[in-house]
Amino acid sequence: MMAEGFLPVSREDMEKQHIDQLDFVYVIGDAYVDHPSFGHAIISRVLQAHGFTVGIISQPDWKKDGSIAVLGRPRLAFLVTSGNMDSMVNHYYVSKKRRERDAYTPGGVTGKRPDHAAVVYSNLIRRTYKDVPIILGGIEASLRRLAHYDYWSDSYKRSILLDAGADLISYGMGEKSIVEIAEALDAGISVKDITFIKGTVYRTQDISGIYDGLLLPDYEACRKEKKLYAESFMRQYENTDPFQGKALMEPYPNKVFVVQNPPAEPLTVQEMDDIYDLPYMRAPYPSIGVPAVEEIKFSLISCRGCFGGCNFCALTFHQGRIVQVRSHASLLKEAQWMTGQPDFKGYIHDVGGPTANFRHPSCQKQLQTGVCKNRQCLFPEPCKNLDSSHEDYSSLLKKLRQLSGVKKVFIRSGVRFDYMLQEKGDRFLKEMIQYHVSGLCKVAPEHISDRVLYYMGKPKREIYDRFVRKYEEYNKKFGLKQYLVPYLMSSHPGAQIKDAVELAEYLRDTGHQPEQVQDFYPTPSTISTVMYYTGIDPRTGESVYVAKNPHEKAMQRALMQYRRPENYELVREALLSVHREDLIGFGPKCLIPPRKMRRTDQGKERAEYSGKKRTGGKRKKRKGKKKDCGDG
Numbered sequence: 144m145m146a147e148g149f150l151p152v153s154r155e156d157m158e159k160q161h162i163d164q165l166d167f168v169y170v171i172g173d174a175y176v177d178h179p180s181f182g183h184a185i186i187s188r189v190l191q192a193h194g195f196t197v198g199i200i201s202q203p204d205w206k207k208d209g210s211i212a213v214l215g216r217p218r219l220a221f222l223v224t225s226g227n228m229d230s231m232v233n234h235y236y237v238s239k240k241r242r243e244r245d246a247y248t249p250g251g252v253t254g255k256r257p258d259h260a261a262v263v264y265s266n267l268i269r270r271t272y273k274d275v276p277i278i279l280g281g282i283e284a285s286l287r288r289l290a291h292y293d294y295w296s297d298s299y300k301r302s303i304l305l306d307a308g309a310d311l312i313s314y315g316m317g318e319k320s321i322v323e324i325a326e327a328l329d330a331g332i333s334v335k336d337i338t339f340i341k342g343t344v345y346r347t348q349d350i351s352g353i354y355d356g357l358l359l360p361d362y363e364a365c366r367k368e369k370k371l372y373a374e375s376f377m378r379q380y381e382n383t384d385p386f387q388g389k390a391l392m393e394p395y396p397n398k399v400f401v402v403q404n405p406p407a408e409p410l411t412v413q414e415m416d417d418i419y420d421l422p423y424m425r426a427p428y429p430s431i432g433v434p435a436v437e438e439i440k441f442s443l444i445s446c447r448g449c450f451g452g453c454n455f456c457a458l459t460f461h462q463g464r465i466v467q468v469r470s471h472a473s474l475l476k477e478a479q480w481m482t483g484q485p486d487f488k489g490y491i492h493d494v495g496g497p498t499a500n501f502r503h504p505s506c507q508k509q510l511q512t513g514v515c516k517n518r519q520c521l522f523p524e525p526c527k528n529l530d531s532s533h534e535d536y537s538s539l540l541k542k543l544r545q546l547s548g549v550k551k552v553f554i555r556s557g558v559r560f561d562y563m564l565q566e567k568g569d570r571f572l573k574e575m576i577q578y579h580v581s582g583l584c585k586v587a588p589e590h591i592s593d594r595v596l597y598y599m600g601k602p603k604r605e606i607y608d609r610f611v612r613k614y615e616e617y618n619k620k621f622g623l624k625q626y627l628v629p630y631l632m633s634s635h636p637g638a639q640i641k642d643a644v645e646l647a648e649y650l651r652d653t654g655h656q657p658e659q660v661q662d663f664y665p666t667p668s669t670i671s672t673v674m675y676y677t678g679i680d681p682r683t684g685e686s687v688y689v690a691k692n693p694h695e696k697a698m699q700r701a702l703m704q705y706r707r708p709e710n711y712e713l714v715r716e717a718l719l720s721v722h723r724e725d726l727i728g729f730g731p732k733c734l735i736p737p738r739k740m741r742r743t744d745q746g747k748e749r750a751e752y753s754g755k756k757r758t759g760g761k762r763k764k765r766k767g768k769k770k771d772c773g774d775g
Contacts, residue, residue, distance in 0.1 A: 224281030342407030386513030495556025
């Protein structure tokens with residue numbers, strides 16, 4: 144039986160909607176969730192709004208060719224996305240061990256999509272429909288649109304367009320480019336001639352007609368020489384702006400070129416409103432349990448794009464640096480809809496996006512001339528032209544919390560504390576603490592070693608320390624007990640054992656004991672991943688230290704949880720390796736106690752952790768004073 148209001152997922156649905164042949168068949172790696180937090184929902188509803196019909200094939204069985212034919216041959220093209228996440232990140236921890244849960248699949252079940260899903264789905268389509276255009280989209284295709292390092296195979300891969308056998312990539316958010324592609328195909332233009340649309344990538348053997356393009360080093364040369372790839376990547380990074388970016392031409396063997404057109408222009412406020420006002424069902428099909436829906440069901444997406452510029456983040460390549468926002472009216476309308484839902488308890492879980500407190504471009508000139516090519520907005524210091532006003536965001540949050548039926552409005556997206564501190568008078572910081580923290584405020588200093596922070600593209604430690612002091616001061620002033628939960632990362636390029644020790648000392652001094660820690664995860668198309676792969680900082684061309692040995696990475700990670708007994712040996716080894724014996728002992732500044740020694744029945748010495756329960760015999764009383772740091 145068809146779920147009323149959803150797009151067709153079967154021939155029966157097509158018949159009930161009086162569709163003989165769909166214009167587009169959308170193959171997706173996620174469960175079908177008709178909510179604007181899911182890329183497939185936005186793209187399909189945008190196409191529908193422009194008069195095109197779209198059907199959904201969700202998580203097809205890639206081992207059966209027939210699974211791709213359940214909706215028949217589309218009139219114009221197949222659309223393919225691996226889902227809201229890169230399928231490899233979705234499947235594997237940074238250790239490359241398989242994840243136990245998939246939040247984008249019904250019931251959280253794993254194994255419903257293949258590795259490198261976009262490639263597998265495209266090849267599946269091509270075997271069945273040899274001449275139907277295939278358009279790739281979503282984050283997996285977007286971040287792999289040119290040659291890139293693939294962490295899971297530890298190899299330098301060519302553009303996903305070639306491996307998938309697809310015709311086009313619609314990269315970035317895709318609303319503008321997908322409509323232009325659809326209209327071109329509908330007008331009878333061959334997909335091979337659709338080379339003129341911003342925000343797309345195509346292949347060709349003739350680049351003579353490309354005006355003012357930039358020729359990148361060829362794939363084979365970059366594969367052989369990592370330094371050349373670092374240089375190529377930086378040229379790509381400098382051309383992610385829709386106003387100044389050039390067409391990029393990447394040569395491959397047999398005179399093939401993969402060409403990336405400049406990014407699509409950012410959406411206006413009205414365009415954003417129109418997209419989020421489309422008739423989404425805002426639910427999974429057909430009322431299936433998808434874990435990822437729980438957090439977003441009562442959350443509001445207020446912005447996209449990020450000028451934060453963290454080196455380990457792919458947002459610059461995917462959404463771009465220019466912040467785009469929805470109007471207050473659009474967000475209030477959605478919030479009012481939420482209050483009418485039977486399971487709404489009065490709490491809006493989030494109002495944000497990639498960075499919640501970015502509600503306008505970082506400076507006025509961006510919408511006319513674009514972002515600066517060789518300068519960041521916040522790093523290493525905030526730009527003098529930075530617009531640090533939080534007035535619009537504060538006003539929006541105030542309107543939301545005054546809505547009838549709303550008890551509390553939380554901010555759970557990331558906030559940039561360094562940007563927050565730029566606002567005079569700390570108005571927004573005070574309001575956030577008073578009204579929008581759910582007991583725990585999550586922030587992302589990522590590290591506290593200034594040397595590591597430089598490689599991360601993050602603000603110096605003194606900035607975070609200043610934020611912590613103010614956060615604690617205002618909580619005390621308002622009579623609140625709300626705690627900071629800092630996200631921290633180990634083994635980022637540039638991080639050595641001595642930096643991890645410095646971080647452990649910080650955790651000791653602040654009393655913070657992180658429950659979970661994260662190793663740096665090299666995902667495609669970030670500056671940090673290029674550092675990891677090449678050992679070169681692409682910003683400067685200089686060498687950078689990279690921890691790749693699993694044992695060293697384990698030591699860095701263990702130092703962040705040095706109090707756990709199971710980490711004792713790793714922590715001790717790490718401390719000894721950098722001659723920090725002063726941190727082994729019983730003093731207040733020590734991280735771990737020294738080993739205890741006792742004689743076994745065979746007369747041999749046996750090492751034992753301090754405080755560990757003996758397996759037999761009585762514990763002897765210790766004579767003398769406790770050892771201080773340095774005695775271990």
